[in-house]
Amino acid sequence: MKLYDTNRAPNPRRVRIFLAEKGISVPLEPVDLGKGEHKSAEFTGLNPRQRVPLLVLDDGTAIAETMAICRYFEALQPEPNLFGHTPEEQGLVEMWQRQVELDLFYPIMMVLRHLNPAMAQMEVPQVPEWGEANKPKVLAALGFFNDQLADRAFVAGSRFSVADITMLVAVDFLRVIRTEVPEHHTHLKRWYDVVSQRPSAKA
C-alpha cells in the first residue's frame, strides 16, 4: 500500500495525524503540487480529480478523499477508536467532524483560493467577492466552536476523535489567510494547547 502525500496542504496532514494516532505506518509517496505532479498522466490515472491525499492498495484500488482514507483505516484497525463506538457517538463524531469541515475548514479554503493570486491556476475562476464573503464566516465559526468547547474537553465530546483532527488542521491553516484565534476565545485556546501537544500533531 502507498499513500500519495504532500507537505504543505492541509488534507494530507489530516490523514498523517490520523495514522499517527492509530500507530499505523504507511509508505508515503510525495507529490510535488508546485511542479504539477498531481496533473501527470500517471497520477490522473489513479485519481481523476487530481488531488492528494490518495491511498493505493496493493491490488491497485485507489481510495481518494481524506475522510474515506481515514474510514478505511478505522475499519482495518478499529482501536484506538477515532470515529465513535456506540451508534450515538458515531453520529455525534460525524456531525462535529462535518460541521468543522463545512463551517471552518471550507471557508478558510475559500478565502485562500479565491483571494490569493498564487491560487489562480487551482481555482478557476477566482471570485474575490466569494473569498471576501467567507472571511466573516471563518470568524463566526471560531466563535461558535469556542462556545461549544466551554463545557467539554474535545470537539465531539469527552474524548479525542477525528473531529479534533479536522479542527486542529483548520486552526493551524488559519495562518494562510493571516488570521489567528482571537485572544478572548479562551476555550478554543485551551483545547488547542492540549491537542497541538499530542505527538500526532507533528505529523
Next chain:
Amino acid sequence: MKLYDTNRAPNPRRVRIFLAEKGISVPLEPVDLGKGEHKSAEFTGLNPRQRVPLLVLDDGTAIAETMAICRYFEALQPEPNLFGHTPEEQGLVEMWQRQVELDLFYPIMMVLRHLNPAMAQMEVPQVPEWGEANKPKVLAALGFFNDQLADRAFVAGSRFSVADITMLVAVDFLRVIRTEVPEHHTHLKRWYDVVSQRPSAKA
C-alpha cells in the same frame, strides 16, 4: 426519537430514502422553512445551525447533519448495509459519497443559493458571480459521473449504497436550477432509471 424534517429540501430527503432502504420508521416532525420555523428559539436550542434534518433521541441528544444521522442508523441497524462491509468497500463508499456531494450536490446548491432571489435571506451575501461559476462545475460533474457509470451498476460499485442516495437526490434537485441530465449521458440515465424506481425513491 423524532426526526425534524421538511418536504422540499434535498438533505431531509436523503435521510428519508436512507431510512426507507433500511426499513426503519421514525416519527417525523415537520419544520416549515417558509414560515421560518427553523429559526424559532425551540429549534435553535436543538440545532444552533438552524438546519434540517435533525434527529433527536429519546434522551434529548440531537444529531444534525444528513450523513451523521445516516451513520447513526447504520450503526444501530447494520443491515441492509449502505456504507460498505469490508474496509475497502467502506473507503470506496465514503469516497464516492463525498465526491458526489462535493462535485455535484454542492455546486447545484451554490447555483441555487447565489442566483435565486428567493434565497437572498438564506445565503448572505449572495454572490451571483460564484453562482455562475458553479454552472459549468455541475455540467462537468454530470459528465464525469456518466463516464464512471459506464462500467459499473451503481455509484460506488456493484451494489446500491448511500452514494446512490446522494446522487439520486442531486440529480432530482437539478430541476431547481432548470438543468437536466443531457440525453447523451446514457450511462447516467440508465443508472437513474434503475435507482429512481426503487420504492425508497418516493420517500
